[in-house]
Amino acid sequence: MIKRERAFIEAAVAAVEEAKDLVLPVLMVETPNDPWTPERIRSLQGRREELGDLMADAVELLVDLEVPFLEEEARLANGGVDLASDLQGFEVAMVDFERGFWEARFAEYQANPERWPLREVEHFDVCEDHQLSSARVRQAIEEHGITSFEDLAPHLGTDVSCSTCHTAVTKMLLHELKRSKQAN
Numbered sequence: 001m002i003k004r005e006r007a008f009i010e011a012a013v014a015a016v017e018e019a020k021d022l023v024l025p026v027l028m029v030e031t032p033n034d035p036w037t038p039e040r041i042r043s044l045q046g047r048r049e050e051l052g053d054l055m056a057d058a059v060e061l062l063v064d065l066e067v068p069f070l071e072e073e074a075r076l077a078n079g080g081v082d083l084a085s086d087l088q089g090f091e092v093a094m095v096d097f098e099r100g101f102w103e104a105r106f107a108e109y110q111a112n113p114e115r116w117p118l119r120e121v122e123h124f125d126v127c128e129d130h131q132l133s134s135a136r137v138r139q140a141i142e143e144h145g146i147t148s149f150e151d152l153a154p155h156l157g158t159d160v161s162c163s164t165c166h167t168a169v170t171k172m173l174l175h176e177l178k179r180s181k182q183a184n
Helices: 005-030 038-042 053-065 067-078 087-111 134-144 149-156 163-183
Strands: none
Touching (some): 005 087, 134 149, 134 163, 149 163
16 A cells, blocks of 8 residues: 555556556547547446456546546636636646645545555666666665675666666665664
C-alpha cells in the first residue's frame, strides 16, 4: 500500500498513462475522429469478455481516474472557461478540482487499497540511463558489503564507464564508509 498522497498521485498518473496506451488504439479504431471523450471511454465498460481482463481493467481505471478530468474540462468549457478564452481561470479551476479530486481518491485508496492496482513510481535519482535509484544503491551496498564502484557496478546493472553512476555511487559509498566508522 502506498502511504503518501504524493506517491499515490504519481502512481495513479503513471497507471493512467499505461491505460491510455492500451485503450486509445481501440477507441481510435471505433471512433477515429474524436476518440478521447468520457462517453467513448465509458462505452467500453461492460465489454470485458470482448476486450479481455487487461483492457477492461484499464478502462475501469480510466473511468475512475481520467474521465472526471475530461468531464470537468467540458463543464468549464460549457461555462465559458477554457484554455482559449480564459487561460488563467481555467488553470485555477483545474488546480482546485485536482486538489479535491486527488484528496478524495487517496482517501478511497486508503480505505480500500485493492481498488486500484498501483505501483509506487521509482525515481531514478542516481542515473536515468541505467535506471538507478539511491534506494537500490543503498540496498546493494548493504547486501554485498562492497566498497568500490567497480566491484558494485555489476550488481547494479551499470557500466563502470558511466560517469554519472560513478560519481553518485562513489559519494554514496564514501558516505556509507564514514557512517559505519562513526558507528564503531
